[in-house]
Amino acid sequence: MELAGKHLVLGLTGGIACYKIAELTRRLIKGGATVQIMMTEAATQFITPVTMQALSGRPVYVSQWDSRMPNNMPHIDLSREADVIVIAPASTDFMAKLAHGMCDNLLSTLCIARDCPLLVVPAMNRQMWQNPATQRNVTQLRADGVEVLGPDSGSQACGEVGDGRMIETAAAFEAICAFFQPKILRGQRVLITAGPTFEPLDPVRGITNRSSGKMGFALARAAAQAGADVHLVAGPVALKTPWGVYREDVQTAQQMHDVVMQVTPDTDIFIAVAAVADWRVDHVSEHKIKKTGDGSLPTFSFIENPDILATVAKLANPPYCVGFAAESWDLDVHGEEKRKRKNVPLLIGNLGPLTFGHDDNEVVLFEASGVTPVPRADKRDLARTLIAEIAKRAPKTGGPLLS
Ligand code: CTP
Numbered sequence: 001m002e003l004a005g006k007h008l009v010l011g012l013t014g015g016i017a018c019y020k021i022a023e024l025t026r027r028l029i030k031g032g033a034t035v036q037i038m039m040t041e042a043a044t045q046f047i048t049p050v051t052m053q054a055l056s057g058r059p060v061y062v063s064q065w066d067s068r069m070p071n072n073m074p075h076i077d078l079s080r081e082a083d084v085i086v087i088a089p090a091s092t093d094f095m096a097k098l099a100h101g102m103c104d105n106l107l108s109t110l111c112i113a114r115d116c117p118l119l120v121v122p123a124m125n126r127q128m129w130q131n132p133a134t135q136r137n138v139t140q141l142r143a144d145g146v147e148v149l150g151p152d153s154g155s156q157a158c159g160e161v162g163d164g165r166m167i168e169t170a171a172a173f174e175a176i177c178a179f180f181q182p183k184i185l186r187g188q189r190v191l192i193t194a195g196p197t198f199e200p201l202d203p204v205r206g207i208t209n210r211s212s213g214k215m216g217f218a219l220a221r222a223a224a225q226a227g228a229d230v231h232l233v234a235g236p237v238a239l240k241t242p243w244g245v246y247r248e249d250v251q252t253a254q255q256m257h258d259v260v261m262q263v264t265p266d267t268d269i270f271i272a273v274a275a276v277a278d279w280r281v282d283h284v285s286e287h288k289i290k291k292t293g294d295g296s297l298p299t300f301s302f303i304e305n306p307d308i309l310a311t312v313a314k315l316a317n318p319p320y321c322v323g324f325a326a327e328s329w330d331l332d333v334h335g336e337e338k339r340k341r342k343n344v345p346l347l348i349g350n351l352g353p354l355t356f357g358h359d360d361n362e363v364v365l366f367e368a369s370g371v372t373p374v375p376r377a378d379k380r381d382l383a384r385t386l387i388a389e390i391a392k393r394a395p396k397t398g399g400p401l402l403s
Contacts, residue, residue, distance in 0.1 A: 001032030002177050008035050009082040011107045014042025016157040017089035017123035017166040024169045025055045036078055038107050064106040075109040082116045084179060089123030089166050092134055099137035119147045119179060121172055126162030149175045174243035183227035184391040190228040191267040192220050193260060193274035195235035197253045202285035209275050213237030215361060216273035218383035220245045226387050233259050235274055253277050253305035260308050267319040268397045269390060272309040280305055313343045320394040323347040335366040346393060348386060365389060
């Protein structure tokens with residue numbers, strides 16, 4: 001579980017987006033975190049402490065005069081236990097309080113007394129968000145080292161449309177998970193290909209393969225969580241874009257090649273996970289190919305697709321290149337042979353057809369110095385391990401690396 005062992009104080013302030021925090025709390029707890037809810041009086045107008053207590057499994061704190069703590073100092077004790085304090089939703093008023101160091105209720109006092117990081121998730125009407133006073137407060141909070149997540153743009157509970165609505169709970173959950181990851185790729189630009197390609201035969205048919213894209217998407221997520229600027233080039237897959245990742249969709253190998261070649265000059269690390277079709281038909285029929293009815297079969301002639309990874313690795317000044325190889329047999333021999341053939345420093349091999357579409361995977365790292373097996377793990381955990389291995393090996397570029 002991603003948040004196992006993490007303890008959060010989740011502070012709710014007054015706003016209609018409070019209803020989203022019930023769902024966020026459930027997700028955080030499912031992710032392994034313990035969650036201490038604290039609410040302002042205004043927040044209790046939007047969702048009850050009873051609901052939040054039932055979901056978090058802990059007593060909820062609202063009043064600064066709450067005497068349940070033996071020393072009567074919940075603002076100190078609850079802050080000391082926290083790995084992070086998350087304010088969601090953060091109202092206009094509460095952000096103003098934070099920016100000015102005011103502490104006239106339990107939650108604002110806790111924030112001032114904290115010795116852990118603070119994340120705020122704003123939620124308000126678009127005019128309130130755009131108000132120069134709010135914008136000044138946001139700038140001040142960022143300057144004080146507070147991480148501000150969002151807001152989103154779109155339709156609002158008040159009926160208006162614009163910036164200010166709270167980011168979706170899934171995004172807030174992802175941002176909180178990312179917060180806990182070491183920023184080992186901060187400042188690095190990572191390009192990842194993922195999924196299969198689709199090579200058309202005619203307007204309705206084509207050739208593809210069984211790659212689900214899960215491994216590539218998990219790597220994109222892990223790289224973004226590690227602080228990288230991630231560009232994901234995806235073949236046809238039914239997967240959600242990981243939080244903080246820039247995604248471009250393509251169909252064919254040639255389209256994937258063209259996007260990759262365009263982005264490569266601005267790339268520090270290229271991770272080719274896509275199961276790229278090796279061939280395409282040399283002539284795609286303009287119309288649907290019909291059955292003849294006389295038993296004769298269509299014939300196709302194929303031409304080879306560009307080898308995207310090998311082409312990038314051959315550039316005069318290539319990014320650090322990582323290949324993937326899904327082999328159905330004799331991985332040890334094929335993996336190292338493929339690494340050399342593609343001229344890449346690192347190739348990650350797995351027994352592919354057995355793991356296509358699965359949520360876990362087991363891989364082997366091939367490099368000039370030898371072979372390192374990586375034990376079977378959930379693709380998300382494995383992705384984090386692989387990103388750590390890649391970060392260790394890739395030349396350091398960009399900004400200062402944090403531990
Ligand atoms: N790859 C690529 N472009 C291609 C084919 C493969 O970028 N046209 C990349 C894949 O993304 C992967 C690596 O090369 O990182 C190995 O892919 P694989 O399909 O195993 O390699 P092939 O050269 O096609 O070898 P095989 O003969 O086993 O199919």
